[in-house]
Amino acid sequence: MDLVLMFDEAQYALIDFGNGEKLERFGGRTIRRETPSVDVGTAKTDDWVCDAAYEKHYGSGPGKWKPASPTASSTTDDWSIEHDRKRFLLKLAPSGQVGVFPEQSANWDWIDKRRKSVEGLNAINLFAYTGGTTMALANCGVSVTHVDAAKPAVTWARENAQASGLADAPIRWIVDDALAYMRREVKRGKKYQIIVADPPSFGRAPGGDVWKIQRDLPTLIELATQLAGDELKMLILSCHTPGINADDLKQQARETRRLRFGSGETLELTLKSQSGARLPSGDCFRWGVR
Secondary structure: OEEEOOOOOOOEEEEEEEOOEEEEEEOOEEEEEEOOOOOOOOOOHHHOOOOEEEEOOOOOOOOEEEEOOHHHHOOOOOOEEEEOOEEEEOOOOOOOOOOOOHHHHHHHHHHHOOHHHHOOOEEEEEOOOOOHHHHHHHOOOOEEEEEEOOHHHHHHHHHHHHHOOOOOOOEEEEEOOHHHHHHHHHHHOOOOOEEEEOOOOEEEOOOOOEEEHHHHHHHHHHHHHHHHHHHOOEEEEEEOOOOOOHHHHHHHHHOOHHHOOOOOEEEEEEEEEOOOOEEEEEEEEEEEOO
C-alpha cells in the first residue's frame, strides 16, 4: 500500500518533480533539489522558480545551495513549518536537506491514532535525525530515547522539541552509533516496547564506525528484538535505499520470533504533487497494537 503525507498545504507542498529533481515549498520558501527516485520525467524544469537550489558536488565533499534571493541564503532566521503539534526549525543544510522528511508524516499520523495503546511505554528512535518521530511519540505520552550519530542533528532535534513545547518531555538525547548503543542497552538489560529506525544507505559515526544497510540491517533487527523481548508493542522500520523495498523490510523483520504473527503492513512513503502525481519517497514496514 502507499500513503500520502498529511501536511497542511500551507506548511508543505510538492509543487512538481521530474528529470531527477523536485520543486517543494516549505512554508514561505520554495526550494529545488535532486530526488534520486525520479530519473526522468516530463516536467518543464526550466520553468521552475525557486528561492534556492541545491547543486550536488559529484567529487569529494558536500554540494552547495545557490540562493535566488538574500533571504534564502540565511540559515538562522525564523523559517519553520508545523505538523500537528510538532514544529520544525528549517535551514539549508550542506547535505541538501532542510531538516524534515515530509513523507514520514504518514507514520506520525499512524502513531497518533494509537496514542491510547502507547501512552506510558518506552521507545527507542534510531537514526532519529531532527526528531519528527521522537516528537510524535512524546506527544502521545511515550518516553523516548532519541539516538543519532551526528551531534548537530541531535542538537537540531532538541531545538525542535523545545519549539514544540516538549522541553520537559521524557526524552533522552543520545549522540552515538546506533548499533553500538543498542549493544550497550542489551547488556544493561534495558527494554523498549517501541522500536523505530530509519537508517540511511551509508553512514559514518564520529568514532569511525561505518553503517552499511545491506550489511548491517539484519544486525539492527536482531538487536531490536533483544531490546524488545516479548514486550514489543510497535515497530516502524523505513529506508530510502534503492534495491530494498517494503517487502524486503517485512521479510527481514518477520524472521524474528515476535513478528511472525500479527497484522504488520508494508507501505510506500509517497509525496503527492499539486498535479496529483505521486513521488515515491521511501519504503516502510510497520507493526503495532491498536
